[in-house]
Amino acid sequence: MQTVTTATVTRPLPAAVVMMHRPTATMPPRPTGDGMQRAITKGEELYAEGDAAEFFYKVVSGTVRICKVLNDGRRQIEAFHLAGDIFGLERGSIHRFGAEAVDDLVVVVYRARHLEVLLRNNSELGGQVMRSVLASLDRARDHMVLLGRTSARERIASFLLDIAGRLADGDRFDLPMQRADIADHLGLTIETVSRTLTQLAREGLIKLAACGRSVVLNDRGRLHQLEAA
Amino acid sequence: MQTVTTATVTRPLPAAVVMMHRPTATMPPRPTGDGMQRAITKGEELYAEGDAAEFFYKVVSGTVRICKVLNDGRRQIEAFHLAGDIFGLERGSIHRFGAEAVDDLVVVVYRARHLEVLLRNNSELGGQVMRSVLASLDRARDHMVLLGRTSARERIASFLLDIAGRLADGDRFDLPMQRADIADHLGLTIETVSRTLTQLAREGLIKLAACGRSVVLNDRGRLHQLEAA
DNA sequence: CGGTCGGTTGAGTATGCTCAATCCACGTGG
DNA sequence: CCACGTGGATTGAGCATACTCAACCGACCG
Numbered sequence: 025m026q027t028v029t030t031a032t033v034t035r036p037l038p039a040a041v042v043m044m045h046r047p048t049a050t051m052p053p054r055p056t057g058d059g060m061q062r063a064i065t066k067g068e069e070l071y072a073e074g075d076a077a078e079f080f081y082k083v084v085s086g087t088v089r090i091c092k093v094l095n096d097g098r099r100q101i102e103a104f105h106l107a108g109d110i111f112g113l114e115r116g117s118i119h120r121f122g123a124e125a126v127d128d129l130v131v132v133v134y135r136a137r138h139l140e141v142l143l144r145n146n147s148e149l150g151g152q153v154m155r156s157v158l159a160s161l162d163r164a165r166d167h168m169v170l171l172g173r174t175s176a177r178e179r180i181a182s183f184l185l186d187i188a189g190r191l192a193d194g195d196r197f198d199l200p201m202q203r204a205d206i207a208d209h210l211g212l213t214i215e216t217v218s219r220t221l222t223q224l225a226r227e228g229l230i231k232l233a234a235c236g237r238s239v240v241l242n243d244r245g246r247l248h249q250l251e252a253a
Numbered sequence: 254m255q256t257v258t259t260a261t262v263t264r265p266l267p268a269a270v271v272m273m274h275r276p277t278a279t280m281p282p283r284p285t286g287d288g289m290q291r292a293i294t295k296g297e298e299l300y301a302e303g304d305a306a307e308f309f310y311k312v313v314s315g316t317v318r319i320c321k322v323l324n325d326g327r328r329q330i331e332a333f334h335l336a337g338d339i340f341g342l343e344r345g346s347i348h349r350f351g352a353e354a355v356d357d358l359v360v361v362v363y364r365a366r367h368l369e370v371l372l373r374n375n376s377e378l379g380g381q382v383m384r385s386v387l388a389s390l391d392r393a394r395d396h397m398v399l400l401g402r403t404s405a406r407e408r409i410a411s412f413l414l415d416i417a418g419r420l421a422d423g424d425r426f427d428l429p430m431q432r433a434d435i436a437d438h439l440g441l442t443i444e445t446v447s448r449t450l451t452q453l454a455r456e457g458l459i460k461l462a463a464c465g466r467s468v469v470l471n472d473r474g475r476l477h478q479l480e481a482a
Numbered sequence: 483c484g485g486t487c488g489g490t491t492g493a494g495t496a497t498g499c500t501c502a503a504t505c506c507a508c509g510t511g512g
Numbered sequence: 513c514c515a516c517g518t519g520g521a522t523t524g525a526g527c528a529t530a531c532t533c534a535a536c537c538g539a540c541c542g
Contacts, residue, residue: 095481100398115388154383159344161386169329173323214489215491216530219490404497431520432522443521445497487538491534493532496530497530498530499528500527501527505523511516
């Protein structure tokens with residue numbers, strides 16, 4: 025695999041590429057030759073906005089944030105991707121958003137130009153990709169409603185339920201990302217995120233532990249009510 | 254074509270269906286049998302949130318708004334679709350957002366279950382669909398940045414440039430939708446939309462005519478500067 | 483032990499919202 | 513032809529939600 029560099033000189037170097045002769049067990053036999061695993065350490069950039077979109081990815085473990093930074097530093101995190109999610113597929117030849125590792129991360133890498141072949145072959149991966157694109161679109165639409173029309177409380181409640189649904193076993197889970205990431209995902213400031221979480225904890229809807237990453241949902245019912253529908 | 258009703262009894266009846274033995278000239282010969290044109294009058298619902306997603310559509314002329322209404326009446330317009338745009342394709346079997354005619358509208362109707370066939374056949378329409386889904390995703394992502402991280406001025410400037418790019422011939426165009434639609438698309442109130450437009454007009458960036466629908470972009474440069482990037 | 487990073491909390495403020503009045507274009511009926 | 517009603521747009525005044533700026537806290541690490 026050749027280097028993917030295109031954009032600035034200053035951004036972190038691509039993380040080490042780990043060759044594996046077979047992707048994870050969750051992946052059926054692939055018709056094409058690509059599918060290497062790659063490990064990225066917390067905070068590293070997988071690709072930057074503007075990079076050539078040579079590859080797309082599937083999360084094996086860890087968390088990715090997809091983001092755009094405006095000229096004056098404002099940032100919007102379009103989505104977080106967790107184990108099993110596919111991301112990085114683009115319409116054009118460059119990435120319109122950047123992808124960064126929220127925590128330590130392992131992904132499978134696929135060559136983007138094989139996409140059309142995959143679709144035509146009616147391969148399992150091809151179907152997976154089409155479904156995942158439509159899933160991304162669904163998520164994006166719901167998130168637009170959240171960003172355009174809901175209060176801070178509603179956003180936080182919605183976010184907690186979303187993350188819980190994706191990685192909680194029962195009612196407990198650890199947030200993989202820090203407050204700034206949550207804020208930039210929900211269109212809020214870190215202060216508002218912090219205050220709102222504290223507020224929900226005071227009211228007994230959730231429980232927050234020491235460092236603020238561990239969350240217990242005490243009252244899914246009321247949280248769900250808070251969520252606008 | 255059989256009726257598409259699934260949801261409420263109260264919503265407007267499906268508009269008249271006009272059979273044509275051939276879609277518009279912009280469409281290459283289709284491998285499948287569907288592709289009827291349908292005319293919808295201003296304000297009518299093409300499908301509601303929750304309706305079975307039997308069909309997807311392509312705009313021939315007019316404007317569509319894709320929207321979700323929350324239980325308490327708050328509304329978010331996910332997108333406007335203009336001539337040439339494809340919309341209404343869903344991941345699941347129901348529409349997660351409703352579609353309504355902003356003005357008088359003509360669309361071509363395609364049967365959704367043919368989609369997989371289209372993709373496998375490597376037909377032109379299949380490619381068009383995949384590209385249009387990815388285009389919708391790009392739009393959705395950009396719109397999330399707008400909703401999450403920009404000011405009212407930036408939103409309005411961005412919106413005007415977007416619409417102009419899609420239907421202006423030169424620097425003049427007529428907004429197909431009313432203030433309430435713009436507000437619900439940009440996550441603002443009608444009052445803020447109105448004030449901001451008036452403000453931009455006062456500053457000479459744009460010119461607004463009589464009923465407020467006709468817009469002239471006097472200074473694309475400064476508008477583009479206003480747009481966050 | 484000091485520094486840094488992430489998180490929380492407080493005080494004051496600003497942007498955009500709410501509520502309300504007014505305006506204007508247009509269609510309808512007397 | 514004009515009075516009237518209606519729907520959409522504009523404008524004003526006051527307010528609320530979330531932001532800004534700032535201090536502080538606690539954990540972790542060198």
